Amino acid sequence: MEVPRTTQNEAETPPRGSRAWQRRQRVAHILAAAEAVFAETGFEGASMSALAAASGLPKANLHYYFGTKEALYTALLDSILDLWLSATDSIRPENDPAEALAAYVRAKMHWSRTRPFASKVFANEVLHGAPYLGSYLAGELRSLVREKSRVLEGWIAAGRMEPVDPPHLFFAIWAMTQTYADFEAQIRAVLDRPELTAQDHAQGTETVLRLVLKGCGLRFKAAASMGASMGE
């Protein structure tokens, strides 16, 4: 069930217009279309014909590029994982705790707004027991959390923030930020919006920042109020 992570994304780009370059273009195009389909219907709910229709290609063409539906799915997961790991750069011992955590929350919220489908595909995978991502979660992600937790513990020991359990703080941040992508249907319904606005996301970011920063005993400056998020 577990999939070994490839490193294809780190290979250098082939010359523009070449055969290999065109292949990458098409693969990327298929993956982009598949992201939306998998996000909306899940792995089992996404049929190869639906994936083909979404990319505007015949079904047999998808099989030519990826072999199986599973391979297409894991290739997509692989391309999504980089996003997960990239946002923690700000959390380094020499940085200011408040600024570092704020930057992390903002990065996660930004990712929720700009790549909601990627977030949903990831969420769906984990929700169903992470059959393909299990080894990644127990490997790279666990290492990352361990490393960043040590940074937080350093700040706590130095009295620069209050003693919050670092892994659980990460779980809370992930949950609060990604909920704006994963559970967007619920948030939209409650706020009575056809779709979430930039202001909704700003209000969300502000609220998450408030909880995280004050929860860690750090300074938090409220932005100028834009009014209540629900009418009447």
Add this chain to the structure above:
Amino acid sequence: MEVPRTTQNEAETPPRGSRAWQRRQRVAHILAAAEAVFAETGFEGASMSALAAASGLPKANLHYYFGTKEALYTALLDSILDLWLSATDSIRPENDPAEALAAYVRAKMHWSRTRPFASKVFANEVLHGAPYLGSYLAGELRSLVREKSRVLEGWIAAGRMEPVDPPHLFFAIWAMTQTYADFEAQIRAVLDRPELTAQDHAQGTETVLRLVLKGCGLRFKAAASMGASMGE
């Protein structure tokens, strides 16, 4: 696509051992088995034969009781919804904000621990755009949030808590608490556990309480530390 909510769950219980009583028993038994299957594989991923196998009944028997897979699914959703609405009782104007919010968080965390499958079924439904729950979200849930938001606004106006945007505070609480059910696979992997322990949940509850209460400018008393949640 939308499903009208039934009120079957409010009818009185028929005499024990009677025909109607036995029918309810079987329906409840099927729903309990279906909850696990739908939670683990989603609506599309759960086949009628898998649902039949999980309940130990022939497939045709499920169709006898529920007619279609969709009807079985919506009946399950309906039984889950009551849980969602029941935990907000503590949020009333005359209560203490800190105690009320803490009780709410604790209730949600408790539900995540004891009914993880129900949480996952709900999460899966919303994740895929809430095709069956849309009307409920825009109806009962929106009304509930409006009502409870007014309570929080009252507390804010009275200076009993800081000005947190009430709907977004609810989104944050829902996300942080249900993540222990919905994304349990991820949390388990990061914490390196075969399964989440009571202590993990206690640590999680403590962290969520800290963020919510301090985020609202309310008093928070840390429980005695039980040690770091990650080894090393």
Add this chain to the structure above:
DNA sequence: AACAAGATTGACCGATTGGTCAGCTTTCTC
């Protein structure tokens, strides 16, 4: 005891699923 209503289920159905493949076209290489 007789009958009706409810409960049960193996066998079957058309539709759709993921996947294959032969045969065609396009592009690159020499």
Add this chain to the structure above:
DNA sequence: GAGAAAGCTGACCAATCGGTCAATCTTGTT
């Protein structure tokens, strides 16, 4: 420009899908 390699796709496949139904068994009523 000839041959090889890569790209492409309509037609097809076995397996599985959700759902149906006639036949049988069980239970409650009289």
